[in-house]
Amino acid sequence: MSTSPLIDRVLARIDAATPELTELRRDLHANPELSWHEQRTTQLLVKRFDELGLEPVLFGETGLMVDIGSGPGPVVALRADLDALPVPDLTDDPWRSTVEGVAHACGHDVHTAGLLGAGIALAEVAGELPGRVRLIFQPAEEIMPGGALAAIGAGALDGVGRIFGLHCDPGVDVGSLGLREGPLTGAADSLDIRLTGKGGHTSRPHLTEDLTFALGKVITELPAVLSRRLDPRAGVSVVWGLVRAGSAMNVIPAIGRVAGTVRMLDAVAWADAETLVTATIEQLVGPYGVVPEVIYVRGVPPVVNEPFSTALLGRAIESVVGAEGHLSTTQSLGGEDFAWYLQQVPGAMARLGTRTPGGTTYDLHQGDLRVDERAVPIAAKVLAAAAIGAQVTDL
Incomplete structure (x- = not known):
């Protein structure tokens, strides 16, 4: 649905990578890691970025960032979180958790796979990007005050002009995303x-x-x-x-x-x-x-979506799923340490629909959470489109 040739090529590359992204999401789901212990997840990402010819920078034992592109234009950051929760996996999926009492019950496996997909596609057009896109894979979102502060301390926002993120919402059908200007979380x-x-x-x-x-x-x-x-x-x-x-x-x-x-x-x-x-x-x-x-x-603090960044993210959503998939949403009392990034730079977060239309409505932080895996490439596409759109607009 995009009208940009560059974005169209990126979206097509994500379509081609969808089987890989789905397999990665299932692998992460089967091997969840708690906050500050995401070593295996981190190393999987490092290996894949090495294969792409990129140079990931570790935050420490867990978490990393990687820049794509070398143009003199704006630096736009995209963020995903890596950690799972200390709850048992109650599903019977073939890729259910193999770690006793630990599960990706908040959808961070979807976030991670989606951001990797954006990175795979953006790497293919790196030479055509006006500036750089920084992928931030952050540890420890599920504990307070969250791993975002450590990532920021390690330089994740150095030079960044704008940042975007997504969070799974099992109350919204796959193919739709919820967005609002101003406060999104509590x-x-x-x-x-x-x-x-x-x-x-x-x-x-x-x-x-x-x-x-x-x-x-x-x-x-x-x-x-x-x-x-x-x-x-x-x-x-x-x-x-x-x-x-x-x-x-x-x-x-x-x-x-x-x-x-x-x-x-x-x-x-x-x-x-x-x-x-x-x-x-x-x-x-x-x-x-x-x-x-x-x-x-x-x-x-609350996640507060900056107005212009919200508009940019809204355009990206519509370029991927159409205007009908761009929904308004309400502020929730849920906490999200993406807020710490927004204390430093303008940006916005949207809620990614993961419910199968007509299917069960699940809740986050519950061991029976299931996501419609079609959300993974949608996440990748929206993030990549937001990064490109922001770079062009901020020139």
Whole structure:
């Protein structure tokens, strides 16, 4: 659907590479690696870029970047993430995970294969690119504050004028992509609270520091307090994923723990969240005499799509799937460390449809996630088209 001869050639090259990309995605899915442990994935990419005559630069033990082209024009970056999640693969696909308790349940295998496809095609027209395209294969997106900061520290954005990325969306049909100008995701932090106090017999709570009761107050009251202390438009959400205390029904424990995430839509509220959360926890447990230890990790700010970059990415989407495949989307509370790149340079991220039309709607971070593999070449094409379009426009 493109009207650019250069983009048309790139799209055709991706079509030819689709069997290779599908096979790579299945290989990555069968051999997932957790954050900061993506050595095998990294080496597969290094080997393929070596075959293409490119010179990948490692970030460390995991992750890499590689430049394509040598023209004096703009440097446009494209980013994918490499890591899997510590969840079991519940599918029965032939390429299901072979690593116990680890699965690509967020679609990073699709992201990686798609960006490699863009690289394969762009390498074939490298001499015709006005500038350079930098492919960033980033480790550790799934942990806070994310591997993007390490990639940036290693020079991933040096000289870059604009950056683009995609993220799988199993709620959107394959062949469509969701995009919006402005905030796309929410800010996300992690919160780990450990309480200690004098335990004892449940018949004599007045002679103890009733830690379990205090833990319950934190669980129920912290979300309530924040909903009144922060602007409701910030959309703050505190959700607990871990609660531990005690081992017997008639013993008040001396140690307890609750952990979860703090998410919000607003970057201004996010800037003050840590101080407010810590102070509130101390106030909640103070009457019970227990001692709180609060580990608050600032994770990621919201992904905020820059207007002109959003328009460029929208054009790329339409050049690949047509105007009917360019959908509007809403802001979510999900965290994405692509936001750190957008703190440094303008750019945009879109949501890549992975649902088979008429098929099951899956959810991210679940072991039963299945993707329609036709999304892989679409990802490659949109990323490559965005890079070329941005270079031409920014000249």
